[in-house]
Amino acid sequence: MSDLTDLVGSKAEADSELSDEATLLILAALEGDEALANMAGFSPPIRSVATTPLSVEPAGAFLRQIQVSGFRGIGPTATLDLKPMPGLTIVAGRNGSGKSSLAEALETALTGTTYRWLEKSSTQWKEAWRNLHDGAAPQIKVTLAEESVGATYVTVGWPTGGELHSMSIAVQRHGKKREDGLAGLGWTSAIDTFRPLLTYDELGSLLTAGRSKLYDTLATILGLEEIAAVVARMEARSKFLAEPATVVATTRKALARALEALEDGRSTQALVLLKPRAPDVVALRALATGTTTEQDEWAGRLRAILQLALPDEQAVHAASRALQETVTALAEAGSASVVATDRRIDLLNSALETHQHEGDMTCPVCGVGDLNASRAEAMRVEVDAMEADIATLRSARNRMATSLAAARALVQRLPDALTVALPEALRTAQEEARESWESWAGVPTEPLELAEHLRATHPAAEIALTELQEAIGPILSKRDDAWSRVATRVATLANQLETCAAAAPEADAAKAAVKWLKKNDLALKNERLEPITAEAMAIWADLRQESNVEISGLTLEGSATRRRVDITSSVDGSDGNGVAVLSQGEMHALTLALFLPRATRPESPFRFVVLDDPIQAMDPSKIDGLLTVLTRLAEKRQIIVFSHDDRLAAAVRRGAVDATILEVTRGEGSIVTVRDAHDPAQRYLHDAFAMAKDRGLPEQTKRMLVPGMLRMALETQARDRYFSESLAKGTPPQDAEAAWAAAQKTGSRIGLAVFEDASKELGPWLELRPFRKRGLGICSSGFHEGLRSDPIGACEDVKELMTDVKAGIK
Structure with missing residues (x-):
């Protein structure tokens, strides 16, 4: 984590008592085992590593749809459609309606289990997962709007008659091969670190399960395990060194x-x-x-x-034989003087050259004989014969010289090692070896004598040296x-x-x-906790409303089995005792205050947060505070709240909150249906109709206010359509936001929603249906100049225009 590296690195570098070498080791340990291993060839101990391939970047994604059949309280396929974009959606339904089954299906698809199955000691929770009416082939399908990809499907299935643990989870991207498991999304560690799901069971247990569990929960988001890993790496490194x-x-x-x-x-x-x-x-x-x-x-x-070593017998015999053969070859080649023959050849060649230029003549040397053509031919024959003889002679002499040199090279002079004093037990053997070596080293000058000398003296010298060395072995071995x-x-x-x-x-x-790391461990952890604490305190301030309990800080203390989170609290200005002073509703509110900063961290790949029944124990004032918090978070996150309690939905209806309310109902045979009960665009349209029908509102005021309300309804509908479609196709949220912000006119925003092009010429499209042109005029010129037509008729025109925009009818 780069911010952790910056934090630890800056503190280490600022500590003048820490050497540069120690600082470099800490920085390397922050990078990981490999970086530390690269320093001086350190080989770290084998430890478990994350199974997610490092090359897989966590995929940023919104939720688009959840389809469930045969699972928990859902029989035939139930479909929950969601807007894959930032915003608040409340999924409401009474207990037993199937809404929590939808939430648990999502949790199963993303984690392979549910908090209830893991934490409940009774096996009945794991055994009652198949639907009683239609559970033969349970299926879960979650559609994600994955950034830069588009629609991605996470499917969960079970073999016929299979147990809960026999589920198979797979990821399917458009045009790609089906991948088993969730590793391809890169969420293996992210689902724990930035867990985007909070169930009611988890909501009630986070604080009551003990301060060490809260510590561990915070550890994943804060990267405290990274600090612990750095310490462990350095300890292993120090132990190794x-x-x-x-x-x-x-x-x-x-x-x-x-x-x-x-x-x-x-x-x-x-x-x-x-x-x-x-x-x-x-x-x-x-x-x-x-x-x-x-x-x-x-x-x-x-x-x-x-x-010491003498030449081997084979080499000696080969040298002797070669020397004898070359002497014989030289004798057969003759003993003529090479120099005299060379001079005669030169003389004859000069005479032949003279005859070639001057022709027949009296011999230029003796002045008696004739140098004619026949004599010249005889001289050429004589020259060729003499050159052949001399070549043979030279070759024989060269071979003999080579053989002689090779034979002499075999013979070494008497080594000094044979002349120094040795122990008494070796004296006789030493003398024999020295004498035989001296005999071997006495090289005759004549080649044939040398050949005979090699064969005659080598065996005795070899035997004497071997006997001496064999005698030395036991003596030296005993000594060594x-x-x-x-x-x-x-x-x-x-x-x-x-x-x-x-x-x-x-x-x-x-x-x-x-x-240094151990000394600064808690300080580093609490410094890293500060932003989370500040965010949690801000959320608590909104949630606590009329509570007398004030939470002023979180502090990490201890380590190992004594690790804990100390929560500083006060009641009416007097110091309290952490969570002990909190009511059930306040405890749930504090849990949310701790959970939401974790789930909405910027580095989280989950663009959604799902809460299941978070308000059950809250009083009305805290529900209003929660709505404030959720509305703020929904500006950048897709917030989905499942609730059997209608108080949150009621707070949305009575407040100026842009939120979608979906109602879940369950009929006979576990048939679960979902309907749209409250849509922000429809709410604005509803308010416009109410304003248009209000007889107590002055006509002129009505004509100025209705277009503005209708414009809000139309642009909200266009925004919902544009964001849902563009994000579902993989457009990064920031790009969609930028395109929407740049399209400042209502017509441009309709162009984005219907054609994905803010510059689209809408004239032909508007002319296809008269209400389109009238409706856009009401929301543009009517917004600035006031309404000229009948207010109720204007609302009807905009209503029909919104229907086309919502469906993307071209």
Whole structure:
């Protein structure tokens, strides 16, 4: 939650005692596990996560229709049509009329259960969910007007004979595949955080169930679980970073005891290295792996001999054989001088070139023989033969040189490791190995002798070296056995010390971050509660009316099992004892004051709030206060109130409140019907008729007032039509509001309602039915200049125009 991040982040940054590193850790923890994990490769513990995919944004939606059949008190399909737009709708009906069944059907579709089923201990509430008259195939279908999408359907069904828990819930968008569950709407967590439904049972239990339950309820809206999650993340982080130090301390003590019991120079060196508070991990690791120059001298000498190796027998024989073969090939190629032959070839080629340019002549060299064509041809043959011979000779010499070099490369000089002093038990074997190696290293200069030397001396040198190394093995193993058992532990400790040292600065920062969060926990929570408290107090001020109880504050206190909400109250100016001083009606009013800010938060995806029987225990004054609150909220939210008590509907009828009243009745066989009992547009029209028929009203006054009342009726009808249709198609509410506000003339608003176009030329449409033109004129020029025609006739014209606008007749 970004506002929580801003709140905590700003307080942390403002605290001069908190380091920058600790502040960064807190900010990362606010972002979540992944952000915290990205800091230095921290791997957080596995914990349960929300099942809603993070990529699914919660869908903003109004309610358009609820269809129910075979469920609770409803038999054949009953349909509740709603205006999917901000406004107040009261669904009235006596007890048993089926109105609460409609409310519970909606609750079931959105949550998969009902508060009554969850909270009632008796199983009868869960068993009596099928309708007795027509419950074979219960179905619930909720139509949403989803922003940027349009009509979206949430359906609930049960298999024939299925139990309550066998219900299946699905979401169907127009043109899209059916999705099981509600995850596609992104409401999995939102339905708990911004619960838009409040039943009578829940209304009565929120405050009486204990202060910890109220704390938990507020926690979801305030994001208090986010603060708790941040603390938990930081504690896990701090524990993770402190773990290396804990492990090191334990390991270090146990290793010191093991080293003290070992008689070895390396163990002594290790104990020395472990004494400082921050040991030299490089030296420890080198000692453990045997790479230090300060290790046991004898062990180093013996290991050096173990590293020695002679060429393998196959390579030696191959080199010897190759050398012999190249010597033979060179002998067969002859021993002619390559230089002399090259000079003769050059001389003959010069003579041939001269003959080619000068023709036949006396030999230019000796001046005796003839250099003619036949002699030139013989010379060419001779040159070709000599060039072939010399190429063969050169190839043989090159191969022999290569073989000779390869053979000599196999022979290494006597290693220093065979000349140093060794333990007495190895002296004889060392001498034999040294002598045989020296013999091997004595390379003859002649190629054939070298070939024979390789074959003759290699076996003895190989055997002597192998015997020496085999003799060294047991001696070195005996010496290393005890050390090797702790060397791995030394190396492990070196790694742990290094990890601990690297994590120390961040571990200190994490520890400081945890301390700061715990210190500021309640302050952060109560600061976050302030806007909710202010809104709840404002609502309570409207609801309390004549109550002597004043609620002046809410405070979150304690934690874990001692968490609670303290409600500061007073009675006639004297301090009270929280909710203990409240009557049942006042308790319900306070519950509403706490619930409504939660349900109407700007970040809630639910554009609707549904209340079921909220006024049952309220006196008349509080009902008037509730109507004031609901009317204010209905400016931005779709407020739906189910009530068997007619007092709220009566308050609407007698007040200047734009609200729709729907009446639910239940007939024989659980047949439930819904009818429109009060519509704001019809109320304005009704008032206009009453004004037109009022003989006590002066005629001139009547002619000035009736057009204004008719204009309100027509524009209210147009607004209802436009908002219902546009929001049902997915138009964002703010866009619909902007379009309506921009269309300031009555004709433009009719254009929006009927054609969805404020600039639509209405002339042809008005001419189709004469009452349309007359009715618009009454509500426009008549509004400014006064009515010229019969007032009752004017009301009839506008009534018919409103009927066309409501139906969207083009």
